[in-house]
Amino acid sequence: MRVALRHLVRNRRRTLLTLLAVLIPVYFLVFMFGFANANLQDMFETATRFDTGHAQIRAVATRPMGGAIPLMRDPADALAVLATIEGIEGWTVRLDLPAMASAGDRSRAVHVRGVVPEEVAPVGGLADRIVAGEPLATGRGGVVVGEELARLLKLEVGDEVALLGAHPEAAFGAIRAPVTGVYRAPEATLGRTVIYADLETARRLARSEAAATAIVIRVASVASPRDQATLDRVVQEVRAALPAGYEVQDWLELAPLVATYMGILTPALLIVGGIFFALGGLVVLNTIYLSVLERTRELGLILSLGAARRRVVWMVLAEAGAIAVVGAAGGAVTGVALILGVEAFGGIPLWGAAAEFMREMGMSSVLHLTVDRGQVALATGAMAAVALLAAWWPARRASRLEPMEAMRYVD
Amino acid sequence: MSTSAVIRTEGLWKVYRTGVTETPALRGVDLELEEREFTATAGPSGSGKSTLLHLLGGLDRPTGGEIYLAGQPMSGLSKDELARLRLTRIGFVFQAYNLIPVLTVLENTAFVLELQGVRWRERLRRARAILAELGVEKYAHQFPNRLSGGEQQRVAVARAVVSEPAIVLADEPTANLDTKTGLDLIDLMRRMNEEHATTFLFATHDTRLLDRVDRVIGLEDGRVVRDERVR
Numbered sequence: 001m002r003v004a005l006r007h008l009v010r011n012r013r014r015t016l017l018t019l020l021a022v023l024i025p026v027y028f029l030v031f032m033f034g035f036a037n038a039n040l041q042d043m044f045e046t047a048t049r050f051d052t053g054h055a056q057i058r059a060v061a062t063r064p065m066g067g068a069i070p071l072m073r074d075p076a077d078a079l080a081v082l083a084t085i086e087g088i089e090g091w092t093v094r095l096d097l098p099a100m101a102s103a104g105d106r107s108r109a110v111h112v113r114g115v116v117p118e119e120v121a122p123v124g125g126l127a128d129r130i131v132a133g134e135p136l137a138t139g140r141g142g143v144v145v146g147e148e149l150a151r152l153l154k155l156e157v158g159d160e161v162a163l164l165g166a167h168p169e170a171a172f173g174a175i176r177a178p179v180t181g182v183y184r185a186p187e188a189t190l191g192r193t194v195i196y197a198d199l200e201t202a203r204r205l206a207r208s209e210a211a212a213t214a215i216v217i218r219v220a221s222v223a224s225p226r227d228q229a230t231l232d233r234v235v236q237e238v239r240a241a242l243p244a245g246y247e248v249q250d251w252l253e254l255a256p257l258v259a260t261y262m263g264i265l266t267p268a269l270l271i272v273g274g275i276f277f278a279l280g281g282l283v284v285l286n287t288i289y290l291s292v293l294e295r296t297r298e299l300g301l302i303l304s305l306g307a308a309r310r311r312v313v314w315m316v317l318a319e320a321g322a323i324a325v326v327g328a329a330g331g332a333v334t335g336v337a338l339i340l341g342v343e344a345f346g347g348i349p350l351w352g353a354a355a356e357f358m359r360e361m362g363m364s365s366v367l368h369l370t371v372d373r374g375q376v377a378l379a380t381g382a383m384a385a386v387a388l389l390a391a392w393w394p395a396r397r398a399s400r401l402e403p404m405e406a407m408r409y410v411d
Numbered sequence: 412m413s414t415s416a417v418i419r420t421e422g423l424w425k426v427y428r429t430g431v432t433e434t435p436a437l438r439g440v441d442l443e444l445e446e447r448e449f450t451a452t453a454g455p456s457g458s459g460k461s462t463l464l465h466l467l468g469g470l471d472r473p474t475g476g477e478i479y480l481a482g483q484p485m486s487g488l489s490k491d492e493l494a495r496l497r498l499t500r501i502g503f504v505f506q507a508y509n510l511i512p513v514l515t516v517l518e519n520t521a522f523v524l525e526l527q528g529v530r531w532r533e534r535l536r537r538a539r540a541i542l543a544e545l546g547v548e549k550y551a552h553q554f555p556n557r558l559s560g561g562e563q564q565r566v567a568v569a570r571a572v573v574s575e576p577a578i579v580l581a582d583e584p585t586a587n588l589d590t591k592t593g594l595d596l597i598d599l600m601r602r603m604n605e606e607h608a609t610t611f612l613f614a615t616h617d618t619r620l621l622d623r624v625d626r627v628i629g630l631e632d633g634r635v636v637r638d639e640r641v642r
């Protein structure tokens with residue numbers, strides 16, 4: 001052990017470079033994990049707060065719906081079930097209807113989303129996004145349209161819009177409603193298609209007093225994609241307690257694009273990280289191999305004196321082990337420090353095209369990096385293991401030297 | 412056949428094979444070294460001195476014949492058993508590069524004891540004692556490259572005797588030293604031989620060293636051509 005450490009100290013430059021080769025991949029991966037966490041958290045927040053909630057109860061479709069969500073005539077029985085289940089933070093009833101919106105000589109196929117604005121809290125988001133006029137309020141009979149749709153239909157606050165309900169399971173209602181507000185959607189497609197109305201107004205459009213298409217649920221202590229297990233448990237419970245004809249879908253099923261992205265992000269990171277690890281491992285291999293080669297004569301002497309081969313293996317591995325442990329730990333510490341440092345300055349604000357892109361994708365333009373102990377441990381442990389593994393072959397080679405031949409070796 | 416033989420060989424042959432050429436380095440060597448004997452093996456270059464020492468020290472295996480260390484045949488030993496035997500029974504002094512450069516003189520001396528598993532305190536005590544005996548204790552915390560050739564060889568002798576082996580094998584320990592230093596080193600080995608009752612066998616082609624030994628074994632072309640007690 002002492003011999004190994006002395007060698008490291010004597011070849012300071014090489015030791016330092018090798019340390020960096022071990023440190024950088026860990027540093028990089030820890031930081032990238034932080035970045036990915038931020039990204040996923042952002043997508044989770046946007047999807048669950050503004051659109052899907054944590055989960056939704058819907059009716060099971062009994063016929064082709066042509067893109068519409070099946071109608072629940074009266075979801076009172078499902079609501080009664082929710083009250084009995086622990087861990088549910090809140091819920092709200094929603095009625096989504098395909099509709100035709102017309103103003104003047106312009107019209108577009110839209111989606112009317114009837115919500116209870118006062119209950120929107122569990123889903124949230126809309127009130128914060130009003131850019132003109134007022135937020136939605138029950139009893140006023142007004143609607144809130146997206147900026148994009150307002151532009152397309154040349155609508156302003158105070159104008160009237162004619163809506164024609166077109167849900168395949170509902171009667172076709174027609175109403176005229178004043179535009180009381182304009183909102184900015186997290187995603188342009190939403191802004192072009194979704195018109196918010198209070199639930200009463202939407203029900204008039206469906207000509208049904210108690211109809212709904214979804215009960216949007218928020219589950220307690222679910223704050224990030226990592227709380228999926230908690231969510232799954234509650235969803236299971238709800239599913240088991242519901243009467244026939246209902247189904248429960250969680251946010252991943254309701255926002256398949258986000259789910260796909262999440263599914264790609266972690267493996268992609270691991271692959272890139274793996275490449276870095278492999279490179280780090282090669283540098284360690286090279287260093288230890290060189291070190292063994294340079295010390296052929298010394299190793300020959302040690303073997304001549306009668307050192308067990310196992311001991312020589314350990315001696316070489318100790319050298320690599322010191323580098324592996326110090327380097328990987330250093331990478332973890334600096335990686336975490338960078339993340340904490342960035343957060344201390346309020347995260348990473350995106351600018352220009354990147355910010356625009358993020359907005360289009362429904363994400364916030366400030367990234368908040370977070371560290372996860374498991375991820376740091378994974379990056380650190382994996383790199384240390386790779387470094388030790390890389391040293392194994394030179395170590396074995398060193399222990400297999402013929403003592404006399406090794407002592408004759410001239411460098 | 413004496414019972415006090417530390418080491419004995421019977422018809423020892425060694426043929427080196429490099430590619431198609433075969434070099435016979437030893438051709439039937441029979442010899443026996445008594446306990447406490449201080450013996451030199453002399454002979455011209457290529458006569459097989461080093462080969463003999465390597466075989467006796469278990470660093471290489473003979474092509475034919477047998478070596479008995481304290482009556483035990485060495486041919487049946489595995490590689491690891493041979494290493495163990497080198498560690499516990501044999502002390503080595505080589506011509507050069509005897510010391511591990513990254514360890515201090517004291518650590519080098521204690522290294523064999525460390526390999527043997529002797530406890531830290533004990534091995535430092537023994538290493539210090541032997542360095543003092545050899546007059547190099549003042550270098551205990553120096554690294555070998557700060558020492559002269561003669562001093563390095565003294566430390567090598569200290570390292571060889573510290574574990575109290577059955578026999579110390581020294582292959583031309585004075586070859587890189589000037590005459591005076593070389594003679595001093597031999598005297599020192601002699602003293603160790605007397606004070607610690609350690610058997611010594613060293614190889615040399617310097618005839619001036621030979622009047623300081625008990626016995627000279629002359630080698631030529633891999634055969635013993637002379638074996639006489641000079642004292």
Ligand SMILES: Nc1ncnc2c1ncn2[C@@H]1O[C@H](COP(=O)(O)OP(=O)(O)OP(=O)(O)O)[C@@H](O)[C@H]1O
Pocket residue numbers: 427428429434435436454455456457458459460461462463616
């Ligand atoms: N590893 C080896 N491979 C092939 N031939 C060898 C090897 N070692 C020694 N020899 C040959 O064996 C013969 C004896 O060599 P050895 O080294 O034992 O002689 P020596 O008496 O020690 O000589 P010197 O005084 O030069 O050290 C020589 O012919 C030498 O070339």
Ligand SMILES: [Mg+2]
Pocket residue numbers: 460461462582583
């Ligand atoms: Mg020789």
